[in-house]
Amino acid sequence: MVKHTTDEDIDLLAELGVDTAPPPQVKRTPREERIIAGFEEIERFVTEQGRLPQHGEDRDIFERIYAVRLDRLRNSEECRALLEPLDSRGILNADTDFNLPPETDLDDEALLTSLGVEATPGNDITQLTHVRSRSVAGGKSRQEIKAAEEIAQRTPCQDFKQFKPIFKKVQQDLETGARETLKYRDDATVNQGDFFILDGQKLIVADLGEPFISDYGRPDRRLRVIYDNGTESNLLLRSLQRALNKDKTSRRITNPDFSSLPLFAQTEAEDDITTGYIYVLRSKSDDPFIVQNYELVHKIGVTVGDVKKRIANAKKDPTYLLAEVEIVATFKLANINPKKLEALLHKFFDNVRLDMELRDRFGIPVQPREWFLVPLEAIEEVIAKIKAGTIDQFRYDPETASLTRS
Structure with missing residues (x-):
């Protein structure tokens, strides 16, 4: 059963001195987004392999790319200033004998559970397709790593009160026929305010970051995605598109015909959204x-x-x-x-x-x-x-x- 972060949870956290206000949305330049996206790929490699990427002709081509990229990031003062606040594992300053430290705090799944939010595993947002698979470190299955990556990408949505009635209204529209669901088509347009169903969960694209060109020369941008179970993530646009393409049951939720409804609310009706x-x-x-x-x-x-x-x-x-x-x-x-x-x-x-x-x-x-x-x-x-x-x-x-x- 899917759980939500309730008002009581938020009030209790406030009493305990936990700041429940949503963090300010940091607006980054396209260049900064490209640098962060490249570093996140290195982080995913470290999570899978339990070590830093290394040079060498006998290495996987992606590992060699990540090793060169990491060297460049380390040697750039600009990149260090941008990435060090995000580098929770200390990758930028680690030596070649780097190993993942043991986890002593609650993991993300346990933390979400304590807040009354159920993480939904299995949404492989960042997995590369049509690429030779890598060996899995630590004896973990590919499914376990996928689940861990998805949990790490989602965090509790602190301002979910604002989005909860929107999801409720969308569900009502689906039931009355005001909205319908359509099969998501490959690389279809994603706009701010769009609704989708991914792995059985409704989501809204709440915000679009500035566009930038990725290391592979393709346009991309950072999204703020809110899920109907009270979590959110800051996916890249192409990551969301890949996930929607991979999920054979994914759907786009259409916008209703608002031609007969008011544009601006003077007095709000109960069912206005x-x-x-x-x-x-x-x-x-x-x-x-x-x-x-x-x-x-x-x-x-x-x-x-x-x-x-x-x-x-x-x-x-x-x-x-x-x-x-x-x-x-x-x-x-x-x-x-x-x-x-x-x-x-x-x-x-x-x-x-x-x-x-x-x-x-x-x-x-x-x-x-x-x-x-x-x-x-x-x-x-x-x-x-x-x-x-x-x-x-x-x-x-x-x-x-x-x-x-x-």
Whole structure:
């Protein structure tokens, strides 16, 4: 029977002095994500083999790649600064005689059980396919290692209260026919807010990290995935796609037809479900153009999570112009696909999209696409027209900075 982290569990942890607030979502650059993803592959090798990867022509090709990669990570001050806080095993500083230390604390499975969360083993998210299998260290079966990897990737979702009613509503929609399930197709698109069934569990893609190019030259990005048993993981996009492809019973849960339902909640009905927030931001960048047009330059975005957490690391993220931001307006959404609404807003203001190129701290050029040169009043008016269902009758005139009839 699947268990959930209950409100009583969270209250008890709080009484014991355990901080149950969700950790801030760290926004990383594409380069940082690529470095971390490469290091995680080395960590998985160490978990399987119980030793560091080594050089040598008699070694598996992947082991030799990991050995070269580890040498480069160790010799880079930038990589060390990024990875050392994540290196719980001390791999970066271990010598060639490195062996896994004995575990003295509760393992992840025992910890989850103590919190009332049942880990579901068997979801092989990271296993490479069509590759010669490696020998298994310590006499453990491949199934045991797969289960251990999956447990290690999932942690209790501290803000599950926010997602629990969403899963409940999705189940109701499935039962009434408002939603249906479709077979997942190879490498199908994965968007923020998408629902899937994987190994019998419903999951939602709650957040998408910035895209980056992996060591194999393929685009990837980090996801925040929430499961209906109260756990979460920060999978890579391609890892989730591989898992969905491998599970012959995996399904995509469709979005319901919201055409007859309200976009924005004024008074919430019992069966209304909050599906996200529109947020409008201003940048605190010291760029001369942005300073001069502070009250006109706005970022328009949509999120299914908490807006403040979304912008917690704005000054490190090119998406937010590498500067702190100010929240100037938020709009709660009910019963609506947030990504489709975001696309509609961006398309409406496309003729005043800010054309600006920044260079991140590694010198990589970035062009943020969600910033617009438009007054807040015009944004609020557009949202009102969308709510009224009359937006198709208007267009935005940049000369007058207002809406005019088409």
